[in-house]
Amino acid sequence: MDTNNPGIHHRRVGEVMVTALNDGAFEASTAWVSGVAAEDCEALLRKTFRAVPPRITISAFLLTVGGEHTLVDAGCGTAMGAPFGKIRGHLATLGVAPADIRRVLVTHAHIDHVCGLIDAEGQAYFPNAEVVLHAAEPAYWLDPANEAAASEGEKSGFHDARISLAPYAGRIRTIADGAVVMPGVSAMHLPGHTPGHTGWKIESGAESLLIWGDVVHLPGIQFPRPEAAMAFDKDVETGRLSRARAFALAAGTGLLVAGMHLDFPCFGHVARDGGGYAFVPEVWAPAA
Numbered sequence: 699m700d701t702n703n704p705g706i707h708h709r710r711v712g713e714v715m716v717t718a719l720n721d722g723a724f725e726a727s728t729a730w731v732s733g734v735a736a737e738d739c740e741a742l743l744r745k746t747f748r749a750v751p752p753r754i755t756i757s758a759f760l761l762t763v764g765g766e767h768t769l770v771d772a773g774c775g776t777a778m779g780a781p782f783g784k785i786r787g788h789l790a791t792l793g794v795a796p797a798d799i800r801r802v803l804v805t806h807a808h809i810d811h812v813c814g815l816i817d818a819e820g821q822a823y824f825p826n827a828e829v830v831l832h833a834a835e836p837a838y839w840l841d842p843a844n845e846a847a848a849s850e851g852e853k854s855g856f857h858d859a860r861i862s863l864a865p866y867a868g869r870i871r872t873i874a875d876g877a878v879v880m881p882g883v884s885a886m887h888l889p890g891h892t893p894g895h896t897g898w899k900i901e902s903g904a905e906s907l908l909i910w911g912d913v914v915h916l917p918g919i920q921f922p923r924p925e926a927a928m929a930f931d932k933d934v935e936t937g938r939l940s941r942a943r944a945f946a947l948a949a950g951t952g953l954l955v956a957g958m959h960l961d962f963p964c965f966g967h968v969a970r971d972g973g974g975y976a977f978v979p980e981v982w983a984p985a986a
């Protein structure tokens with residue numbers, strides 16, 4: 699029996715119950731970081747007592763309001779093999795069946811965010827869900843010319859996006875920056891990591907939360923050194939600008955943030971710290 703934290707964490711935001719669902723974690727490498735030297739990355743990791751090489755956790759989020767269920771991203775499903783794809787078991791634990799998911803808000807179309815949309819046979823895992831994402835995302839990933847021009851290393855990303863979105867044809871809603879996609883939930887385009895990379899802002903009652911997708915992959919490195927980019931950022935400079943904008947917003951307003959690769963359970967605040975920032979994980983409290 700796995701006696702660890704099961705990877706399910708509730709955090710109410712106004713009327714919305716936001717549940718972080720951990721999908722798994724994998725070992726990363728400081729060699730994937732650009733803009734900060736590997737030895738500086740390792741020093742930062744050690745300073746916060748993190749693993750070297752670093753680990754990247756993957757999470758998705760379930761929004762439940764008025765008995766209706768919305769996912770923000772879908773994890774990787776079966777695409778990364780065991781022990782990934784854990785959110786399916788977490789949803790079952792919560793009594794939420796795939797057919798109960800009304801919509802999936804997608805931050806971007808990478809393997810660890812959209813491959814959970816499909817089952818092992820390539821069919822829609824969520825039979826009743828609408829898929830909502832920024833228009834620039836399918837425009838980029840589903841364009842055969844972009845795929846043909848991609849390097850061999852990048853081609854798998856086009857395959858992952860294509861097979862994950864295909865069974866949802868006819869129920870994909872593309873949106874623009876700022877779009878309100880359900881009551882209290884709006885899109886914040888944060889391009890760079892991918893062209894349509896989007897955070898989802900939840901506002902309910904007096905509370906707000908920004909689920910910012912992949913603004914950060916390695917918290918131990920990218921908060922103190924926001925210029926640190928990742929090898930899988932499509933447009934490094936645009937990604938840096940989006941990260942700077944998200945950090946300044948969160949630090950300047952006290953906005954609560956969550957991210958797919960922040961340390962589980964993923965919720966916290968951003969504080970200015972010297973010339974960079976620090977992530978302040980939210981102290982646990984029982985969900986009301």
Ligand SMILES: [Zn+2]
Nearest residue numbers: 808810912958
């Ligand atoms: Zn990711």
